Amino acid sequence: MVCRVVVLVSGTGTLLQSLLEAGAEPGAEFLVVAVGSERADAFGLERAKRAGVPSFVVPMLTDRAEWDRRLTAATAEHHPDLIVSAGFMKLVGPAFLARFGGRFINSHPALLPSFPGMHGVRDALAAGVKVSGTTIFMVDEGVDTGRILAQRAVDVRPDDTEATLHERIKVVERELLVQVVTELAKESHV
Numbered sequence: 001m002v003c004r005v006v007v008l009v010s011g012t013g014t015l016l017q018s019l020l021e022a023g024a025e026p027g028a029e030f031l032v033v034a035v036g037s038e039r040a041d042a043f044g045l046e047r048a049k050r051a052g053v054p055s056f057v058v059p060m061l062t063d064r065a066e067w068d069r070r071l072t073a074a075t076a077e078h079h080p081d082l083i084v085s086a087g088f089m090k091l092v093g094p095a096f097l098a099r100f101g102g103r104f105i106n107s108h109p110a111l112l113p114s115f116p117g118m119h120g121v122r123d124a125l126a127a128g129v130k131v132s133g134t135t136i137f138m139v140d141e142g143v144d145t146g147r148i149l150a151q152r153a154v155d156v157r158p159d160d161t162e163a164t165l166h167e168r169i170k171v172v173e174r175e176l177l178v179q180v181v182t183e184l185a186k187e188s189h190v
């Protein structure tokens with residue numbers, strides 16, 4: 001049985017695109033069965049549509065616990081084996097983690113545990129590091145604190161801006177994410 005993957009996005013969704021393409025290859029270990037977002041205007045939703053993959057939007061609420069429950073229910077409808085946060089810029093809550101903990105992974109544009117949070121690339125540059133990179137990890141209740149599954153380093157160039165460094169990190173990140181999802185998918189049908 002192929003591993004059913006739900007991908008959560010908030011933005012342009014280039015990581016999602018690499019998962020959509022890899023999952024559509026003949027003999028792929030996984031399939032992206034749905035894409036979710038808290039933003040109706042996330043370009044990732046358009047990518048899902050173009051790929052013929054269903055999507056759902058759960059707008060943020062002032063009642064965060066209720067939003068968490070709705071996100072959990074909307075995700076569960078697609079019966080995922082694995083959920084991937086690919087540029088999803090919201091922290092999920094206890095309901096989501098109770099249901100999907102241990103099969104919810106995230107990709108971060110820095111070498112955790114350094115530079116967690118919303119501005120991993122900017123914070124790494126500001127700290128003057130010569131090497132940064134990407135981390136794929138299992139999501140827990142903390143902010144980018146979960147068990148690390150894989151990391152790749154990316155050299156920081158003297159003339160890098162946040163945009164140029166992030167773009168080079170994302171090239172590596174897309175490849176690593178597909179690799180990790182494939183590995184987890186293989187394990188899920190053992």
Ligand code: GAR
Pocket residue numbers: 011012013014015016086087088089107108109117118119120170173
């Ligand atoms: C990726 O670099 C991902 O690591 C980052 O957002 C980007 C999404 O790119 N996520 C975070 O910073 C989460 N803290 P994309 O929209 O092109 O896939």
